[in-house]
Amino acid sequence: TQLLEQSPQFLSIQEGENLTVYCNSSSVFSSLQWYRQEPGEGPVLLVTVVTGGEVKKLKRLTFQFGDARKDSSLHITAAQPGDTGLYLCAGAGRNFGNEKLTFGTGTRLTIIP
Amino acid sequence: KAGVTQTPRYLIKTRGQQVTLSCSPISGHRSVSWYQQTPGQGLQFLFEYFSETQRNKGNFPGRFSGRQFSNSRSEMNVSTLELGDSALYLCASSLGGSRYGYTFGSGTRLTVV
Numbered sequence: 001t002q003l004l005e006q007s008p009q010f011l012s013i014q015e016g017e018n019l020t021v022y023c024n025s026s027s028v029f030s031s032l033q034w035y036r037q038e039p040g041e042g043p044v045l046l047v048t049v050v051t052g053g054e055v056k057k058l059k060r061l062t063f064q065f066g067d068a069r070k071d072s073s074l075h076i077t078a079a080q081p082g083d084t085g086l087y088l089c090a091g092a093g094r095n096f097g098n099e100k101l102t103f104g105t106g107t108r109l110t111i112i113p
Numbered sequence: 114k115a116g117v118t119q120t121p122r123y124l125i126k127t128r129g130q131q132v133t134l135s136c137s138p139i140s141g142h143r144s145v146s147w148y149q150q151t152p153g154q155g156l157q158f159l160f161e162y163f164s165e166t167q168r169n170k171g172n173f174p175g176r177f178s179g180r181q182f183s184n185s186r187s188e189m190n191v192s193t194l195e196l197g198d199s200a201l202y203l204c205a206s207s208l209g210g211s212r213y214g215y216t217f218g219s220g221t222r223l224t225v226v
Contacts, residue, residue, distance in 0.1 A: 031211050042117075042203050042217030043156075050212060088156065092211030093169075099144065099210045100169045103156035 003027070004091055004104035012110040013079060021074045021087055021107045029091035032065055032072045033101070037086040046074075079111045115139065117206050117218035125224045131192040134221045138185050138206030144168075145187040146215065147179060150201040162187055163210070194225045 004025045013019055023032070031050045035043035047056050049065035049072065056063045060083075062075040072089055089104040118137040126132050138145050147159040158171040162181035179189045185206075191198055201222050205215035 033211070033214055035217075041219050042205070045214040045216065048212065048214045090156075099146070099161050099163075100158045100171065101146070101148075101211060101215070102158070103148075105155055 004089055004102055006087075006089060006104040006107050008107060009105065010108050010110075012112060014112050015080060016078055019076050019079055019109070021076075021109070023072045023074075023089035023104050025070050025091060025102075027091070027102075028069050029093070029102075030069075031092045032069070033090045033092070034063055034072070034074055035088045035090065037088060043088055079109075081111045081113050084109060084111050117204055117216050119202075119204050119218035119221050121221060122219065123222045123224075125226060126194050128194055128196060128225055130194050131190065132194060132223060134189045134191075134202055134204075134223075136187045136189070136204030136206075136218060138187070138204075139216055142206035142208055142216070143185055144207040144210050145181055145185060146205045146207075147187070147189050148203045148205065149173075150203055150220070151199075156203070159189065191223075196225050199223060199225045 007022045031048055033048045034046045037043040047063045052067045052069045054065045060077045064073050087107045090101045093100050120135045144163045146161040148156050150156045159173055160167055160179050161169040165181045176192045181187045201220045203217050203220045205217045207213050207215045
C-alpha cells in the first residue's frame with residue numbers, strides 16, 4: 001500500500017513569512033501533483049511534476065520532486081491570506097496506466113493578516 | 114469551458130437505502146475518477162473509468178459501484194448505506210490520466226442518518 005505523509009499537519013503563520021510543506025513516501029511515483037482545497041469545494045490542481053529532481057515555479061510557489069520520485073516539497077514565499085487552505089499532495093502509481101491517485105494526509109495552512 | 118459538474122450537491126439518506134451520484138466531466142475528458150473524503154481518512158480512491166471501462170479500483174466493499182457512459186458521464190452507486198458512508202464524494206476528470214492532472218468537481222455531500 002502506497003502512503004504519503006505530509007508535514008506539518010497544521011501551519012499558522014503571519015502574512016509575509018515563508019513556509020515549506022513536505023510530502024514523503026517510501027514508494028516511487030510516476031508523477032506527483034499538488035492541490036489546494038477550500039472548504040466545501042473540490043481540490044484544485046496547482047502543479048504536476050513528472051521527472052525526478054524537477055522544480056516548477058508558480059508565482060510565489062515553488063514545487064520540487066525528489067530525485068528518487070518518492071518525495072516532494074512545496075515552498076511558499078511571502079505568504080498571503082489568499083494562500084490559506086488545505087494543501088494536498090497526490091502521487092500516481094509507478095506504472096503508467098495505473099491511475100490510482102494516492103493522496104497525502106494534508107496540510108492545513110492559515111495565513112494571519 | 115464548463116468544469117466538472119456533480120449532482121446533487123447535498124443528499125440525506127437513511128441507513129439501508131441506496132444512492133446514485135452523477136458526474137459530468139469536462140468536454141473531451143475520457144478519464145473519470147471517484148474519491149471519498151472524510152475527516153478521519155482523508156481522500157481515498159474509489160475507482161477510475163476510461164472510455165467506459167473500469168481501469169482501476171480502490172479498496173472499498175462491493176456496495177460501491179460505478180459506471181461510465183459513452184459520453185464520458187459517470188455515475189456512482191452505493192447500496193445498503195451505512196452511517197460510515199457519510200462523506201464528501203468527489204469526481205475528477207482528466208484528458209488521459211495522472212500526467213495531465215485532474216480537475217475535480219465540487220462534490221456531493223452525502224449524509225446517512
